[in-house]
Amino acid sequence: MYPYKEIEKKWQRKWEEMDFYRTPEVPKNKYYIMEMWPYTSGNIHIGHFRNYAFGDLRWRWEKMNHRDLLHPFGWDAFGLPAEEAAIKKNLNPLEWTYNNIETARRTIKKLGLSYDWKKEITTSDPEYYKWTQWLLIQLFKEGLLYRDESYVNWCPHCKTVLANEQVEGGKCWRCDSKVEKRKLKQWFIKITDYAEELYWDIEKLTNWPKNIREMQRNWIGRNEGAMIQFKMEDGEEFEVFTTRPDTLYGVTFICISPESVLSEKIAKKNDQVKKYIQESLLLSNIERTREKTGVNTNLKAIHPLTGKELPVFVANYVLGNYGTGIIMGVPAHDERDFEFAEKFHLPIKVVIIGNPPAPHRAYTGHGRMVNSEKFNNMNSKEALNNIVQLLENKGIGYKSINYRLKDWLISRQRYWGAPIPMIYCDKCGIVPVPEEDLPVLLPPVEEVNFISRTRSPLADHLGFMKVNCPKCGRVAKRDPDTADTFVDSAWYHFRYLDPRNNKEIFNREEAKKWLPIDLYIGGAEHATGHLIYMRFITKFLYKLGYSPVNEPAVRLFNQGVVRDENGEVMSKSKGNMKDANELIEEIGVDAARIALLFFGPPESDIDWNEEHLKGSTRFLNRIYDISIEDINNKKIKLDASDREKSLYKKVEKTTKKVTEDIERFSYNTMIASLMELLNQIEVYNKKDVLYQYALRRFIKLLAPIAPHISEEIYSLFGEKDSVFLEDWPEFDPEGILEEKFTLIVQVNGKLRARIEANKGIEKEEALSLALECENVKRFVKRDSKKVIYIPDKLINIVS
RNA sequence: GCGAGAGUGGCGGAAUUGGUAGACGCGCUGGACUUAGGAUCCAGUACUAAUUGUAAUAGUAUGGGGGUUCGAGUCCCCCCUCUCGCACCA
Numbered sequence: 001m002y003p004y005k006e007i008e009k010k011w012q013r014k015w016e017e018m019d020f021y022r023t024p025e026v027p028k029n030k031y032y033i034m035e036m037w038p039y040t041s042g043n044i045h046i047g048h049f050r051n052y053a054f055g056d057l058r059w060r061w062e063k064m065n066h067r068d069l070l071h072p073f074g075w076d077a078f079g080l081p082a083e084e085a086a087i088k089k090n091l092n093p094l095e096w097t098y099n100n101i102e103t104a105r106r107t108i109k110k111l112g113l114s115y116d117w118k119k120e121i122t123t124s125d126p127e128y129y130k131w132t133q134w135l136l137i138q139l140f141k142e143g144l145l146y147r148d149e150s151y152v153n154w155c156p157h158c159k160t161v162l163a164n165e166q167v168e169g170g171k172c173w174r175c176d177s178k179v180e181k182r183k184l185k186q187w188f189i190k191i192t193d194y195a196e197e198l199y200w201d202i203e204k205l206t207n208w209p210k211n212i213r214e215m216q217r218n219w220i221g222r223n224e225g226a227m228i229q230f231k232m233e234d235g236e237e238f239e240v241f242t243t244r245p246d247t248l249y250g251v252t253f254i255c256i257s258p259e260s261v262l263s264e265k266i267a268k269k270n271d272q273v274k275k276y277i278q279e280s281l282l283l284s285n286i287e288r289t290r291e292k293t294g295v296n297t298n299l300k301a302i303h304p305l306t307g308k309e310l311p312v313f314v315a316n317y318v319l320g321n322y323g324t325g326i327i328m329g330v331p332a333h334d335e336r337d338f339e340f341a342e343k344f345h346l347p348i349k350v351v352i353i354g355n356p357p358a359p360h361r362a363y364t365g366h367g368r369m370v371n372s373e374k375f376n377n378m379n380s381k382e383a384l385n386n387i388v389q390l391l392e393n394k395g396i397g398y399k400s401i402n403y404r405l406k407d408w409l410i411s412r413q414r415y416w417g418a419p420i421p422m423i424y425c426d427k428c429g430i431v432p433v434p435e436e437d438l439p440v441l442l443p444p445v446e447e448v449n450f451i452s453r454t455r456s457p458l459a460d461h462l463g464f465m466k467v468n469c470p471k472c473g474r475v476a477k478r479d480p481d482t483a484d485t486f487v488d489s490a491w492y493h494f495r496y497l498d499p500r501n502n503k504e505i506f507n508r509e510e511a512k513k514w515l516p517i518d519l520y521i522g523g524a525e526h527a528t529g530h531l532i533y534m535r536f537i538t539k540f541l542y543k544l545g546y547s548p549v550n551e552p553a554v555r556l557f558n559q560g561v562v563r564d565e566n567g568e569v570m571s572k573s574k575g576n577m578k579d580a581n582e583l584i585e586e587i588g589v590d591a592a593r594i595a596l597l598f599f600g601p602p603e604s605d606i607d608w609n610e611e612h613l614k615g616s617t618r619f620l621n622r623i624y625d626i627s628i629e630d631i632n633n634k635k636i637k638l639d640a641s642d643r644e645k646s647l648y649k650k651v652e653k654t655t656k657k658v659t660e661d662i663e664r665f666s667y668n669t670m671i672a673s674l675m676e677l678l679n680q681i682e683v684y685n686k687k688d689v690l691y692q693y694a695l696r697r698f699i700k701l702l703a704p705i706a707p708h709i710s711e712e713i714y715s716l717f718g719e720k721d722s723v724f725l726e727d728w729p730e731f732d733p734e735g736i737l738e739e740k741f742t743l744i745v746q747v748n749g750k751l752r753a754r755i756e757a758n759k760g761i762e763k764e765e766a767l768s769l770a771l772e773c774e775n776v777k778r779f780v781k782r783d784s785k786k787v788i789y790i791p792d793k794l795i796n797i798v799s
Numbered sequence: 800g801c802g803a804g805a806g807u808g809g810c811g812g813a814a815u816u817g818g819u820a821g822a823c824g825c826g827c828u829g830g831a832c833u834u835a836g837g838a839u840c841c842a843g844u845a846c847u848a849a850u851u852g853u854a855a856u857a858g859u860a861u862g863g864g865g866g867u868u869c870g871a872g873u874c875c876c877c878c879c880u881c882u883c884g885c886a887c888c889a
Contacts, residue, residue: 001838169885169886210803210804211803211804211883211884214802214803214884215802215803215883215884215885218801218802218803218884218885219884219885221885221888223888223889225889240889241888241889242889243888243889244889255889285886285887288887289886289887292887316887317887317889318887318889319887319888319889321888322888322889323888323889327889328889329889330889334889335800335887336887336889337889339887402888402889403888404885404888524883524884527884528884528885598811598812598823598824599811599812600811600812601812604805604812605882605883606811607811609810609811609825611810611811611825611826612810612811612824612825613825614824614825614826615823615824615825616824618824618839619824621839625839660815661815664815666815668811668812668813668823668824669812669813669814669815669822669823671823671824672812672813672822672823672824673822673823674823675822675823675824676822676823679823742819744818744819746818746819746869746870748869748870749818749868749869749870750870751819754819774853775853775855775856778853785869786869787869788818788869788870790818793818793819794818794819794870796818796869796870797869798869798870
């Protein structure tokens with residue numbers, strides 16, 4: 001084993017002495033590279049390491065291409081686990097968090113990564129969360145932060161509310177508990193105001209992975225349709241949203257969601273409805289989807305066009321938070337309505353004839369209109385617009401777009417987060433904390449009672465809660481909740497630019513210098529949460545004139561997950577995490593980087609396998625062995641005959657390949673081609689000047705992936721400067737040209753011979769060469785119909 | 800159910816534009832060196848086929864079936880399996 005520990009220590013110290021990762025003040029050719037930061041619940045594992053290795057490799061390569069780089073690092077330090085540690089183990093969440101950061105930072109430093117530590121930020125530092133609070137106040141001032149009472153997701157285990165994005169399959173994303181509905185008054189960010197922009201700008205994100213863009217589109221769930229006004233018999237008006245106004249004549253009933261204000265109203269006069277609503281609201285989302293149920297209100301609604309009476313139900317399959325919470329039931333042309341109608345024996349009225357017609361289930365396609373008065377025989381697609389037009393003329397409907405995306409619920413009934421900077425005054429109502437009073441500091445941990453309850457621990461801290469109203473000066477109350485930690489990470493790419501600024505959130509000139517992020521690397525699990533929030537906040541700050549860009553990152557790269565030997569995702573709770581420290585102790589940083597990147601394509605998940613580590617260790621040992629033996633420091637000068645040799649050609653081809661592979665994130669094949677080159681270097685005459693040439697080139701190509709050993713060997717060449725201050729090698733275009741090629745001879749598409757031939761030969765020449773082969777002759781019948789010749793590659797004789 | 804992606808040796812994977820399938824590595828087999836080998840080096844390694852002449856060969860192979868093409872892992876259609884995302888969004 002080569003002495004990796006010494007080498008790592010030596011070069012990490014040198015890089016630090018050189019202040020190698022310092023961000024340039026005035027970038028000329030900027031490159032902003034960022035990895036998703038870690039949550040501070042434990043030490044760094046190999047999944048993190050893989051993520052950071054991608055970024056570091058890119059940094060080093062861009063450095064050799066003389067880009068000016070910004071590569072910051074920070075900590076997602078607020079959040080529930082810190083508080084859980086306090087409740088369960090009686091630990092101090094602040095100390096717990098900062099100790100974890102200490103440990104993780106120590107590990108990351110040992111990994112020799114290219115971070116500019118002067119840019120380090122921590123979300124739980126008052127100097128950071130001051131600006132998180134400032135951001136919330138700006139949102140409030142723009143009308144994008146509001147308080148609303150509605151049914152929200154409540155995790156009984158975490159004892160806090162959750163955003164829509166934090167509920168996965170009806171369960172809490174952290175603890176897997178069944179999420180309940182509770183009617184609470186909470187703070188929401190009106191992200192839906194930006195839904196249209198967030199949706200359409202996905203098209204700009206051409207360098208984001210396709211699946212992420214698709215997930216975001218689905219998550220935003222833009223649906224075009226119409227709002228249609230209905231009336232109850234007693235004159236009460238309500239609206240429904242539909243994407244299929246063409247089916248309006250097929251409406252045979254109305255269904256109201258149990259959460260709807262209208263059903264609440266009905267419940268006041270109808271005990272059966274009241275009982276049904278109460279029962280429905282107790283159910284979790286999954287339980288609710290199990291079976292369609294409903295209760296007849298015995299009220300009638302009036303069809304807006306036919307004037308016919310329609311029965312009105314309260315039904316569990318109607319969502320409270322989509323559209324108006326009320327639907328028009330069109331059983332003939334909607335599967336869910338069909339199911340409901342069958343169950344309650346409601347009439348099914350066909351208004352579109354499909355081809356073929358579907359008698360026993362709903363027909364949801366388009367077709368010829370029937371039973372629809374003057375729209376009969378029209379195509380339903382055409383009728384759709386015409387019916388909306390008719391409704392608009394009558395003033396009882398209009399075109400409308402609805403989104404699946406919900407407003408972002410950010411209140412959390414927890415201590416360890418940024419306090420929401422709002423004050424409740426009996427006289428003045430809700431008043432934001434004046435900006436000069438920020439930050440609203442968390443009270444010291446010692447003064448807080450963490451006993452788990454249904455309200456924030458801050459609510460019981462009198463000193464914290466009591467405040468004078470900034471407007472009228474009377475005694476008022478603070479908001480006891482803290483902000484969702486996704487608010488913290490929605491704007492961190494801005495703070496990195498100017499992390500010590502205590503006058504403003506960041507300097508606009510710095511933002512102009514560096515934004516957008518050129519490469520953002522992280523996991524796909526953040527597709528519909530963090531990445532949408534981050535896009536939203538960027539757009540918001542753009543609109544306010546702070547951000548020069550309205551999208552945060554030009555390029556997004558999603559690395560795959562690292563799983564254990566059994567294919568289980570590594571996680572703290574499963575106890576199957578491989579610690580990064582442990583790995584680098586065993587094989588060293590560089591071998592670990594190679595192992596992590598050689599496992600497979602960066603974007604795919606990998607199953608960790610200790611056996612696979614041997615290849616990368618052997619590879620580096622071989623490099624080290626030949627390097628310490630056979631280096632001479634003389635000037636290398638190749639002559640024309642050297643350039644004809646196959647090793648020279650291999651070097652140039654590998655240079656091309658490695659460059660292309662780095663550009664397209666194909667690190668596994670990049671390593672493979674370096675291994676191929678090493679295999680050829682090793683068997684070459686060590687005295688030859690070409691050997692020295694090849695070895696030097698090899699080390700430069702190796703440097704981005706294995707920085708420590710490359711620096712060490714580069715210095716053995718007698719070089720004074722870091723290898724990363726060198727130019728990234730360009731390949732010699734002449735060098736990759738070959739005079740000969742292997743002519744593939746096929747007969748009827750089957751491979752029959754391979755012939756070494758000169759490049760540029762004509763079809764006739766290739767054919768006669770091919771026909772000289774015994775094995776070709778055997779298969780070629782006399783009457784050859786056709787000969788296909790792909791120059792310098794292949795000949796196919798059809799006979 | 801809907802949407803997206805994938806399926807290649809014993810294993811991880813390569814094949815970038817329709818043109819040599821299996822690069823590179825792991826493992827395995829044999830050998831060298833050795834007191835020893837879980838170190839290192841060398842050779843081999845998709846599968847099948849040996850009574851007679853061409854194993855320096857042929858046949859079969861990229862989940863299964865069909866198609867387009869001189870030629871398909873790659874393009875098209877159908878089916879199977881797996882992974883991920885969404886899951887009553889009207």
